[in-house]
Amino acid sequence: MTEPTHDEAHGGALGARLNWLRAAVLGANDGIVSTAGIVVGVAGATQSRSALLTAGLAGLLAGSMSMAAGEYVSVSTQRDSEVAALAVEKRELRDQPEAELRELTGLLEERGLSREVAREAAQQLTARDALRAHARVELGINPDELTNPWHAAWASFTAFTVGALLPLLAIVLPPAGWRLPVTVVSVLAALVLTGWASARLGAARPGRAVLRNVVGGALAMGVTYAAGSLLGAAGA
Template sequence: MTEEGVSGPAHGEAHGGGLGTRLNWLRAAVLGANDGIVSTAGLVVGVAGATSDRAALLTAGLAGLLAGSMSMAAGEYVSVSTQRDSEMAALAVEKRELREQPEAELEELTQLLEERGLSRDVAREAAQQLTERDALRAHARVELGIDPDALTNPWHAAWASFLAFTAGALLPLLAIVLPPSGWRVPVTVVSVVAALVLTGWSSARLGAAAPGRAVLRNVGGGLLAMGITYGVGVLLGAAGI
């Protein structure tokens, strides 16, 4: 068996993993924008129920945008940092095991390849060739499901979440402060519904799911959030609070 024949599945797997990673990033960006749309829309529509003052609406919207985007970025940084630490720890353990018990690790790799459908002899030959080429990378990909060359980056994730949330939050913020007083809430609701249709459809397509239900859930949740906060704002405004 040639070396190219042995490495072919791993090469294809790397491409699949790269595509999966890109889809995950796109899905996270869509969901981050969706969070920015819904949370900021709920906030500014609630304030609009209590007051028509443009400065108050702008202040509330900007505060919600900054707080939400920074919270998303911090949460994503912590989450991805934890994931990266776990990946690094797993690679360190694997590296030590390869140094201390190479034969046992070779047998483990052989068995893992057998579980993927290779015969014993072919799996053994493939394991030997992969080990000779780069033992740690072979075990990382086959055993751990980790690509050592593409570890998660917490800073990239944090900035992506910050930008996605900000982009989503800008829509309801601009929709509530730019139109004349009597048109602010209707324009905001229509703009938010249109944006939620787009993000719901996009997230469903990225997840290879039917878009109809996703769009309905997305729009329904956004309308519910805006309806509740607007009602609370009207009650507080009527009470003079």
Template sequence: MTEPTHAEAHVSSLGSRLNWLRAAVLGANDGIVSTAGLVVGVAGATDDRAALLTAGLAGLLAGSMSMAAGEYVSVSTQRDSERAALAQERRELREQPEAELDELTELLRERGLSRQVAREAAVQLTERDALKAHARVELGIDPDDLTNPWHAAWASFLAFTAGALLPLLAIVLPAAHWRLPITVASVLAALAGTGWSSARLGSAAAGRAVARNMGGGALAMAVTYAVGALLGAAGV
């Protein structure tokens, strides 16, 4: 068994990029839906541009910071777990190298290699880089490419912000009588795009994903608008 070929490395890199792209699409989708629900709800209560802008900016900043913080904590926890697993593997390799060599041999056999070939591959991989071999085969971790919590946090922040800007601009830029229809139309169009993109990235049927995305967004806007209208009528 040899180190990953150029083609295998390319496939791995492509998979990583697709995961990031999928996360970006979902983050933008969250920004669209949550901010649209917020500004449409406020629009149900008032047509004051300053109030709409204030609510939209507050929702954008709160949502993007929340997404970034949550992603940072989540990925940091994952990275800590990966580092702990690597530290344990490093200790086991130092204290019981023969047992670890046998374990690597068995793992390679489970992947379809004969015992002789698996043993030879395990020996060669161990001589080249024992920790990297065990990390990849046993743990499914690349020690040279651990997840970065700051990258994940910034990606989530930017994706949410990009999505949230659309309903915010749509509700504050047009004239008062055009705000709601333009916002609803632009949000539904954007949700159709993110639904289609997420489905294509996940190799799923696009029609259902688009319908679910648009339906969920429409329901969110309808509910928040109704609540805003009721509160506005009641003078709250």
């Protein structure tokens, strides 16, 4: 008889993977909606394949670079905060070890341990690796897995690009008469998928997330197509 596995022991790693997957799905969703809005808007003004390709590529590159830059800045700020917090903790451990031991004991007590057990656990954790213990218990930081801004930037860039390729290819590959319907159907189908995936990753019911995605994407395409049609009719 095999022993049951315990996935709960790896809950932190699982949570991190789910966060990355959720970010990837949302990045792809942004790429789909924003690029679809651009190419459908241009399609309302012209049927020129070169104009559609140029607009779509410009939207893809601008959006993916913007997402990557924004994610890099955001995660860099988070990493800087983590490094600064660890530096402060290291200094406090050096200058006032007894106070830090009492603080760690109190934190463990707040997690449900008795005073005696918390004190013993704090002493053992401090003897093994005081900084790591305080980082995990007090700060909620794993010193070995600080957030990486380059990983976040590349993940955002890739997710947005993958999402943006769908409406771009859907608008330029079919014959002129089929471009708009193929794009709209493809985009709405993709939004159903990303809405369902984001809801499942967040342990939520998919119906509402799918509806929000589809309505938002349809509205974006409708508004930009109307604007493009008006500009095209005006000769702009």
